Amino acid sequence: MSEAVSARFRRWLKDPTVVLTIRATVAATLAYAVALQLSAEPAPLTAPLTALLVVQVTLYSTLTTSIRRVNSVVVGVVIAIGFSSVMGLSWWSLGLIILASLTIGQFVRVDEFVNEVAISAMLVLGVTRLATQAWDRVLETLIGAVVGLLFNLVFAPPVWVDTAGESIEDLARQARHLLLRIAEELGGHTPVERAAARLHEARALDQAIADVDGALRQAEDSLRLNPRISEGLLSRLVLRTGLDTLEICVVVIRVLARSLTDLAKHREEGEELLPSDVALALEELLTHVGGALVSFSVLVTTQVSRNAEEAEGRLTAELSAALASRERVAQMLLLRVQAHPKAWQLHGSLLAEIDRILDELDLEHRSRRLMEELDRASVANRERFTGLGRIRGLVRGEGWRRRKEA
CATH class of the missing domain: 1.20.58.220 (Phosphate transport system protein phou homolog 2; domain 2)
Incomplete structure (x- = not known):
């Protein structure tokens, strides 16, 4: 009976949903603890939220999700700062910033985090200390993304x-x-x-x-x-x-x-x-x-x-x-x-x-x-790799030198 229970427990630990749940919980808790030390916010919940989203089952998806997540938050903050300099918070400005955020989000390739651009812009637009609050949100997002990525690097996810x-x-x-x-x-x-x-x-x-x-x-x-x-x-x-x-x-x-x-x-x-x-x-x-x-x-x-x-x-x-x-x-x-x-x-x-x-x-x-x-x-x-080699050559000025020599 004990062998059957232990076998069932091992299968349970190998389940991707269980693995993701445990890893995301630990990473989000660590991100919140780090954000408490580095952020001026009394409750920096953006950091654990970001860690929760970026700690996926695999290292590759964690890295790509982290980049898209940080990109979406930064774009939303920049949009909010730009709007706040010319208008205040009202029903029409809120609708306008949501429209702009969702539209711009389609062009910055954040994929499933398009809504996050609008969410970040709305949250930042509604605070009183705009600049401080805005960049605190960016800082918390970066903390959550870095903690989630480092967590997967140190505790490598299983190969499925x-x-x-x-x-x-x-x-x-x-x-x-x-x-x-x-x-x-x-x-x-x-x-x-x-x-x-x-x-x-x-x-x-x-x-x-x-x-x-x-x-x-x-x-x-x-x-x-x-x-x-x-x-x-x-x-x-x-x-x-x-x-x-x-x-x-x-x-x-x-x-x-x-x-x-x-x-x-x-x-x-x-x-x-x-x-x-x-x-x-x-x-x-x-x-x-x-x-x-x-x-x-x-x-x-x-x-x-x-x-x-x-x-x-x-x-x-x-x-x-x-x-x-x-x-x-x-x-x-x-x-x-x-x-x-x-x-x-x-x-x-x-x-x-x-x-x-x-x-x-x-x-x-x-x-x-x-x-x-x-x-x-x-x-x-x-x-x-050929394309990357051409880009490196252009950065080093090799293409310009070849044209000049010709």
Whole structure:
């Protein structure tokens, strides 16, 4: 019982929401304590508020959020000082400053902190000691941002690769379970309603993909600017391309479920969805396809080389078994179509959709896709560094010297 409780507690501590709650609470408290010593305000609540906003789950998001947050407050303070020099506080001046703040906020690239520009301007415009209060607010914002950033530098946030990997594997298992349920209902007199229910389940996997994408974005951010990760780019691309492949497979499964639903609609009353021998062969094929999906997800989320070799071996075995089953099903469906050509398009689409899944899971296809993404990322990095080199050259006057020499 104690082991189960301890395991549940460890999972609880790994939850991103729990981690963010604890870290934000500690950082906000520290920011308030520092602001009490440095700010003239008796209750410098802007500092803990800023720390609360900038201490995100990852170091990269903390840094980018800090910059946008400080930028929004400074812009709001400058707007308020400019307005206060020509007008006082009234209903029309308040509306005018809100309009100006929200408009200017769109151009200074503060993203989700656009409203913070207007909030800062309103708070500063309403105080009596304008200049002192304004710059005290800027100081508190800087304190909160610096404390939040230093907190993440000293107490490095966790890397969420394992969490993203677990979500990818869970998505593959959901797809596998759906394929198994579809396979179990291929024989017999499957009603249209049941086939349509499987189609609805396939469509519901879209939400699971969105959840996995959110977890993966969080993992990608945790790898950026992280000194503990030496191959962050490769890890990001492996997970991202793996999710892209699973997303394509889920779409194909949805099309497969739609083809079976249409097949159930077009059969005659009392007719089986598929002959028993074809149903058994197709059930075996879908079972291997589901196993290949899970093996593929394990392969792309495995960090240890020995475990990766084992996962690759399992995936190869599942794909080989699926290809052999696919050939048997193709021969059976061909005979079926020759005897009953009425629904030959739907029978052919079943094989075409399974072929698409097997092609996406193929190891050569996977390696080629990963290499393409690595090349694309390398080109992007090279262009970025080339641009930075040109900027440095202009700053140093190298471009001017070259033109002068010419």
